[in-house]
Amino acid sequence: MVAPTAVPRGAATTMSEPLIEGIAGRNRRTMQQFLNVALNGLSQGAIYAAFALALVLIWRSTRIINFAQGSMGMFTTYIALALIESGRSYWVGFAVALLAGLLLGALVERLVIRRVEGGPELNAVIVTLGLFVALQALAAILFGATYRSFPAPFGLHGFDVGGVNIALTPFNLFAIGAVVVVMLALVALFRFTDVGLRMRASAFNQEVSRLLGVPVGRMLTLGWALAAMVGSLSGLLIAGGSLVFPAYMDAVIVYGFVAAVLGGLDSPVGAVVGGLVMGMTLSVVSGYLGSELVALAALAILVTVLLVRPRGLFSRTAVRQV
Amino acid sequence: MTETAALEVRDLTASYGPVTALDGVTIRAERGRITAVLGANGAGKTTLLRSVSGLVPTSSGQVLLGDRELTRASAETIARAGIAQVPEGRGVITELTVEENLRLGDLLGTARRRQRHRLEQVYALFPVLAERRRRDAHSLSGGERQMLVIGRALLCAPEVLLLDEPSLGLAPQIVAQIFGVLRELVDHDGMTVLLVEQNARSALSIADAGFVLNLGRVVAGDSAAVLAADDDLRHAYLGF
Numbered sequence: 101m102v103a104p105t106a107v108p109r110g111a112a113t114t115m116s117e118p119l120i121e122g123i124a125g126r127n128r129r130t131m132q133q134f135l136n137v138a139l140n141g142l143s144q145g146a147i148y149a150a151f152a153l154a155l156v157l158i159w160r161s162t163r164i165i166n167f168a169q170g171s172m173g174m175f176t177t178y179i180a181l182a183l184i185e186s187g188r189s190y191w192v193g194f195a196v197a198l199l200a201g202l203l204l205g206a207l208v209e210r211l212v213i214r215r216v217e218g219g220p221e222l223n224a225v226i227v228t229l230g231l232f233v234a235l236q237a238l239a240a241i242l243f244g245a246t247y248r249s250f251p252a253p254f255g256l257h258g259f260d261v262g263g264v265n266i267a268l269t270p271f272n273l274f275a276i277g278a279v280v281v282v283m284l285a286l287v288a289l290f291r292f293t294d295v296g297l298r299m300r301a302s303a304f305n306q307e308v309s310r311l312l313g314v315p316v317g318r319m320l321t322l323g324w325a326l327a328a329m330v331g332s333l334s335g336l337l338i339a340g341g342s343l344v345f346p347a348y349m350d351a352v353i354v355y356g357f358v359a360a361v362l363g364g365l366d367s368p369v370g371a372v373v374g375g376l377v378m379g380m381t382l383s384v385v386s387g388y389l390g391s392e393l394v395a396l397a398a399l400a401i402l403v404t405v406l407l408v409r410p411r412g413l414f415s416r417t418a419v420r421q422v
Numbered sequence: 423m424t425e426t427a428a429l430e431v432r433d434l435t436a437s438y439g440p441v442t443a444l445d446g447v448t449i450r451a452e453r454g455r456i457t458a459v460l461g462a463n464g465a466g467k468t469t470l471l472r473s474v475s476g477l478v479p480t481s482s483g484q485v486l487l488g489d490r491e492l493t494r495a496s497a498e499t500i501a502r503a504g505i506a507q508v509p510e511g512r513g514v515i516t517e518l519t520v521e522e523n524l525r526l527g528d529l530l531g532t533a534r535r536r537q538r539h540r541l542e543q544v545y546a547l548f549p550v551l552a553e554r555r556r557r558d559a560h561s562l563s564g565g566e567r568q569m570l571v572i573g574r575a576l577l578c579a580p581e582v583l584l585l586d587e588p589s590l591g592l593a594p595q596i597v598a599q600i601f602g603v604l605r606e607l608v609d610h611d612g613m614t615v616l617l618v619e620q621n622a623r624s625a626l627s628i629a630d631a632g633f634v635l636n637l638g639r640v641v642a643g644d645s646a647a648v649l650a651a652d653d654d655l656r657h658a659y660l661g662f
Contacts, residue, residue, distance in 0.1 A: 308515055311497060
């Protein structure tokens with residue numbers, strides 16, 4: 101589920117080394133491990149942040165948790181893979197996958213979600229879960245259910261800093277950069293443009309927006325399209341330099357969802373902070389306690405947030421009554 | 423009543439499930455006048471405004487803006503055609519700042535290219551909004567919220583302004599200020615106002631004409647002076 105990163109191992113201390121050098125070496129290795137855990141957490145966290153942001157965009161406008169977000173990102177990543185394997189460049193695949201994400205999001209909203217909007221909440225939950233399963237099955241039929249490697253446009257070998265190999269690769273830098281660019285673009289869209297203002301108004305109060313002539317339906321479609329594009333980006337970044345199979349996004353759905361809840365579900369800033377916190381925490385758990393505990397740690401965070409601060413860290417709305 | 427009314431509602435019927443809220447309502451709002459719609463709680467006043475704005479589906483009847491038929495058009499289309507509504511109580515989008523709320527009105531006004539009122543004019547009209555322009559709208563008091571929604575509706579540059587209980591819960595001074603602004607808009611800019619009020623006395627003091635609703639039907643319609651002078655009507659329906 102997580103892209104393998106180069107975690108360098110320090111040379112094992114041998115018995116013949118002088119004691120003093122052994123201690124210094126151990127300290128250095130401790131620092132190096134910590135640095136690597138942090139860097140790994142940062143690059144994973146950026147991707148979780150993007151995924152959480154996609155969930156938050158949809159939650160804000162339609163009060164629906166899109167459980168199909170991961171499957172949609174997976175599907176568009178397979179489209180990129182098909183293009184790349186047919187001889188096109190990585191960047192063509194990347195761009196087409198993002199556009200396909202936009203289109204898929206808009207189609208899903210128009211054709212499927214529109215019918216359950218405003219109805220009982222459980223209907224929307226079931227529908228997105230159904231989409232999640234259906235898209236995975238469709239991907240398995242169209243692209244096969246085997247593991248396939250997905251290329252990366254940049255190196256996957258960690259940078260050398262002062263003779264030490266750190267767990268930050270050129271691809272990690274690209275992933276973090278891509279997420280930052282997308283987030284700044286979204287902030288600019290919502291803050292400074294008319295269409296962004298209309299989208300926010302539609303998300304907060306549909307009736308008043310309609311009285312002000314805002315085409316609320318179109319704004320919701322656009323919101324789903326943008327969210328699905330961000331979800332596609334996270335799918336591409338998770339896949340880069342790693343293996344894809346129809347269920348490769350499943351863990352990201354869980355971590356991204358916990359990140360979104362941690363941030364308050366309503367708050368884009370919260371999604372980003374939640375994503376980074378999740379990335380760091382899971383990296384620490386994986387690096388110091390063992391990677392088999394990562395899913396348990398995510399669950400523990402979710403339960404803790406819901407018990408201690410159910411409205412999340414950044415939400416401005418009141419606790420939802422369940 | 424020979425020329426075309428700015429807004430005309432003909433024989434409009436609307437129901438919530440089995441409950442008939444409007445039962446063949448016919449009213450007209452003359453151009454450049456303030457028309458009041460009066461009646462007790464549950465008479466159908468708010469439903470009337472909501473059906474005109476396309477928020478409540480109607481089962482029969484017509485809504486005309488000048489010559490343009492808007493019956494069963496979507497709320498967005500109706501807003502773009504030139505009918506702005508100031509809904510009762512909850513018209514402010516509290517998550518947006520004061521200025522963002524106003525910009526929403528301005529966007530619609532810009533789309534219609536008939537801006538009579540710029541943002542700065544609204545700030546001049548309601549200086550308290552200018553002071554709080556960067557604040558989230560949820561920090562505003564009731565009176566300030568009412569000024570905000572009215573200011574926003576003015577930025578829409580509407581032909582017809584629908585107001586639902588603009589005086590509700592406001593201090594008399596602020597009500598007088600808001601009514602003064604409305605009167606000026608009507609007299610100087612030729613705007614048409616349809617005003618729903620439970621407070622019949624203050625509504626008739628500013629309106630030119632009025633209609634009285636009871637249980638979804640129009641029971642009286644005349645000039646404001648005639649309505650205010652009709653003792654039976656006042657005692658039976660208007661409560662003063």
